[in-house]
Amino acid sequence: MGKRTKLSLFLFIDAFGWEVRQRHPGFLEGLVADARPLETILGYSSACDPSIISGLVPAEHGLWSSYYYDPANSPFKWTRPLALLPGAIAARNRVRAPLGRWIKRRCGFTGYFQLYAVPFRHLPLFNYAEQKRIWEPGGLPRGRSIFDRMAAADIPYFVHDSDAGDDARIAALLDAVGRQSIDFAYCSFGKLDALMHAQGNDHPDIGILLRWYDERFRELFRTAEAHYGEVAWYLFTDHGMHNVRGSHDLAADIEALGLEWNRDYAAFYDATMARFWFMNDRARRTIRDLLGTHPRGRLLADGELKAHGVWFEDGRYGECIFLMDSGLQIVPSFMGTRPARGMHGYDPADADSKALICSNKPIPGPVSRIQHIHRLMLAELGLDETVRRDAPWKN
Numbered sequence: 380m381g382k383r384t385k386l387s388l389f390l391f392i393d394a395f396g397w398e399v400r401q402r403h404p405g406f407l408e409g410l411v412a413d414a415r416p417l418e419t420i421l422g423y424s425s426a427c428d429p430s431i432i433s434g435l436v437p438a439e440h441g442l443w444s445s446y447y448y449d450p451a452n453s454p455f456k457w458t459r460p461l462a463l464l465p466g467a468i469a470a471r472n473r474v475r476a477p478l479g480r481w482i483k484r485r486c487g488f489t490g491y492f493q494l495y496a497v498p499f500r501h502l503p504l505f506n507y508a509e510q511k512r513i514w515e516p517g518g519l520p521r522g523r524s525i526f527d528r529m530a531a532a533d534i535p536y537f538v539h540d541s542d543a544g545d546d547a548r549i550a551a552l553l554d555a556v557g558r559q560s561i562d563f564a565y566c567s568f569g570k571l572d573a574l575m576h577a578q579g580n581d582h583p584d585i586g587i588l589l590r591w592y593d594e595r596f597r598e599l600f601r602t603a604e605a606h607y608g609e610v611a612w613y614l615f616t617d618h619g620m621h622n623v624r625g626s627h628d629l630a631a632d633i634e635a636l637g638l639e640w641n642r643d644y645a646a647f648y649d650a651t652m653a654r655f656w657f658m659n660d661r662a663r664r665t666i667r668d669l670l671g672t673h674p675r676g677r678l679l680a681d682g683e684l685k686a687h688g689v690w691f692e693d694g695r696y697g698e699c700i701f702l703m704d705s706g707l708q709i710v711p712s713f714m715g716t717r718p719a720r721g722m723h724g725y726d727p728a729d730a731d732s733k734a735l736i737c738s739n740k741p742i743p744g745p746v747s748r749i750q751h752i753h754r755l756m757l758a759e760l761g762l763d764e765t766v767r768r769d770a771p772w773k774n
């Protein structure tokens with residue numbers, strides 16, 4: 380079998396931020412031609428991943444946080460009886476995990492769905508943003524992703540199976556490369572993110588896991604070079620990881636105001652953010668007054684949300700957004716009932732928030748934000764000219 384012309388590999392290690400890499404300089408040592416930090420997007424992977432594959436910010440592609448208040452159109456209305464489950468049972472992971480899979484199936488979602496710790500009594504008030512699998516053509520609510528572009532240009536590509544573990548993902552990718560059946564691969568790995576949530580960002584197990592990635596990636600690159608005339612690879616991530624230094628029960632502060640849930644206000648407590656919707660002015664004033672002087676975090680101004688590309692005119696993801704001080708976690712939140720050792724989703728300006736990209740090639744000019752990775756993918760595929768015509772590069 381002769382060599383196929385060219386292979387572009389885009390390898391994503393969730394939470395492998397710039398600062399994490401600085402602590403592990405041996406990772407892919409000798410192979411990296413260029414590396415740089417990238418600014419992340421305020422929010423979580425639910426916001427970052429769609430931006431990486433589209434070059435758009437959340438306000439443009441429509442995906443920011445996972446859940447948003449939308450009682451009229453909630454796909455979860457039918458889950459109301461689950462509110463009758465005794466709290467101790469409903470909180471158990473062994474119960475929530477299969478219930479989450481069942482809910483996902485019944486709602487017909489194909490995207491990344493997590494029930495997290497959303498209380499069943501509140502679930503029917505919320506809608507879910509990432510209902511469709513974003514890793515295929517037509518996956519974004521608005522705009523086009525690299526997968527739409529590749530489908531239109533008939534480019535054979537590999538993308539990870541979201542239900543497979545990291546080992547199975549790399550094995551499947553190695554297989555596709557060995558068969559020379561693709562020109563492009565986008566493969567995401569999740570173990571490091573999970574490990575650092577559990578152990579913090581400087582635990583010894585991180586070095587062990589990175590050595591595993593290092594070995595598998597070197598094998599992948601060797602295989603690629605044996606089967607392709609030219610191999611370009613990019614290793615990148617969407618955000619870093621902070622160590623958690625404390626937690627705060629923000630919901631208790633709000634409940635102490637004496638306002639009535641879903642009469643006066645509704646809230647979604649993410650791990651590092653709280654988002655609010657108001658049914659009257661008194662509730663808006665009371666909650667904003669509390670958050671405006673809160674010692675553990677700050678209200679984000681509209682201008683700041685706009686600058687981050689997460690401003691939604693209709694207040695869909697929250698009419699008012701509160702961000703915790705870096706390293707402080709909301710506990711309990713709708714994302715989890717217990718404190719983690721590592722967390723992301725803080726101020727993008729923090730060193731520990733920084734994402735990264737490195738490559739076996741020089742990284743061209745203006746690549747400073749995670750959404751610019753999309754531009755690199757287009758350039759590798761020779762599609763950048765076509766796209767420049769219908770959408771000039773946005774910063």
Ligand SMILES: [Zn+2]
Nearest residue numbers: 394572576723
């Ligand atoms: Zn994470």
